[in-house]
Amino acid sequence: xxxxxxxxxxxxxxxxxxxxxxxxxxxxxxxxxxxxxxxxxxxxxxxxxxxxxxxxxxxxxxxxxxxxxxxxxxxxxxxxxxxxxxxxxxxxxxxxxxxxxxxxxxxxxxxxxxxxxxxxxxxxxxxxxxxxxxxxxxxxxxxxxxxxxxxxxxxxxxxxxxxxxxxxxxxxxxxxxxxxxxxxxxxxxxxxxxxxxxxxxxxxxxxxxxxxxxxxxxxxxxxxxxxxxxxxxxxxxxxxxxxxxxxxxxxxxxxxxxxxxxxxxxxxxxxxxxxxxxxxxxx
Ligand SMILES: O=C(O)CCC(=O)C(=O)O
Numbered sequence: 001x002x003x004x005x006x007x008x009x010x011x012x013x014x015x016x017x018x019x020x021x022x023x024x025x026x027x028x029x030x031x032x033x034x035x036x037x038x039x040x041x042x043x044x045x046x047x048x049x050x051x052x053x054x055x056x057x058x059x060x061x062x063x064x065x066x067x068x069x070x071x072x073x074x075x076x077x078x079x080x081x082x083x084x085x086x087x088x089x090x091x092x093x094x095x096x097x098x099x100x101x102x103x104x105x106x107x108x109x110x111x112x113x114x115x116x117x118x119x120x121x122x123x124x125x126x127x128x129x130x131x132x133x134x135x136x137x138x139x140x141x142x143x144x145x146x147x148x149x150x151x152x153x154x155x156x157x158x159x160x161x162x163x164x165x166x167x168x169x170x171x172x173x174x175x176x177x178x179x180x181x182x183x184x185x186x187x188x189x190x191x192x193x194x195x196x197x198x199x200x201x202x203x204x205x206x207x208x209x210x211x212x213x214x215x216x217x218x219x220x221x222x223x224x225x226x227x228x229x230x231x232x233x234x235x236x237x238x239x240x241x242x243x244x245x246x247x248x249x250x251x252x253x254x255x256x257x258x259x260x261x262x263x264x265x266x267x268x269x270x271x272x273x274x275x276x277x278x279x280x281x282x283x
Contacts, residue, residue: 003082004075010082013191017147018198020182020190024075024128030186034130034210036066037095040251048252055252055260061093061214061231062260064251068093071214072247076126077234079191080216083124087235089242091115091123091228092215096163098138098203103161105138105201107169110151111215112194114168116224119151123194123217129184130210137209138201140190141179146197170197227266 005013013019043052060067070076071090080088092115098104112119133139157167174197182190192198203209217230219240230242237244245263248256 002086003080004078005082013083013193016142016144017193017196018142018144018182018190021184021188022079022191023187024073024079024189025187027186030128030130033066033070033212034186037130037210037212040064040066043252049257056095056097058094059092059260059263060095060212061090061247062245062263063256065247065249066251067095067212067214068247070128070212072233076128076189076214079189080124080126081234083191084122084216084218085235087219087238088233089217089219089221089230089239090214090233091217091221091230091242092213094213096127096211096213098163098200098209100203100206100208102138102203104163104203105161106140106163106199107157107159107167108143108174108197108199109154109164109168109170110146110195110197111192113151113154115194115215116228117194117217118222118224119195120217120221121193121195122221123215125192125194126189126214126216127182127184127192128189128212128214129186130212131186131208132205133182133184133209133211134205135181135183135201136203137205137207138203139184139209140182140192140198140200141176142182142192143174143178143197144180147193147195149195151195174199225267225269229263229266 055063071093153171154168155171157169159167219238223241228242229245230239231245
């Protein structure tokens, strides 16, 4: 298989369901990407129809070319190619931000529980640190090998302190002692499988903890959605059961905002399916 991961890195990913840390750019490039994000966050509220936070937290690749530039970084795509093969699509992209001294956490979950991909093996997340992600600042924790299970039952907690849309949490016991801490320096990335058990704690530091997260899939990843979308990042251009989305230049342009609404409308039924209360989708 082409791509840049060594055989031992690839075997470790397949065995453990994650790989980290992998350096993908220098600290000063991470700083530039963080500055570009912070410029996006300074967009006046009356200039955009939805809260800026929602745009950054769901499908950020549709409203700005800032995250797109990272998602298209060849160093990242070369690693993804080792895992998924030459035809790479991006399904989602989001900033996961924990402000200094926040109680916000992410409960134990498997990503593929609500994404309509039938627990596929063909989805991988790249989590790129734009600030230090340490145990103290609430970096991710992974349970090695847990991706070998299928999707386990989850409960919606709707907890205020949970960064996930419905506070979803694995309903079986997860022993924290089994977990490893996936600390990253700015410019480093972790990769994790869509069925891996993972979580993250509060940020007890004075610094923001910022991750830019890309969800890459293969064209043959199943979709239960009537209309789902994906962006071609590399390869044949086949988007399988999903409709193709073109990358658009600029930030918060009219065309980008229209794209955003179209995709969110199509995806929300699946992302909120089965919830007992309204799912806010981060607004
Ligand atoms: O950023 C975090 O703390 C959690 C991120 C996460 O759950 C994910 O990327 O799948």
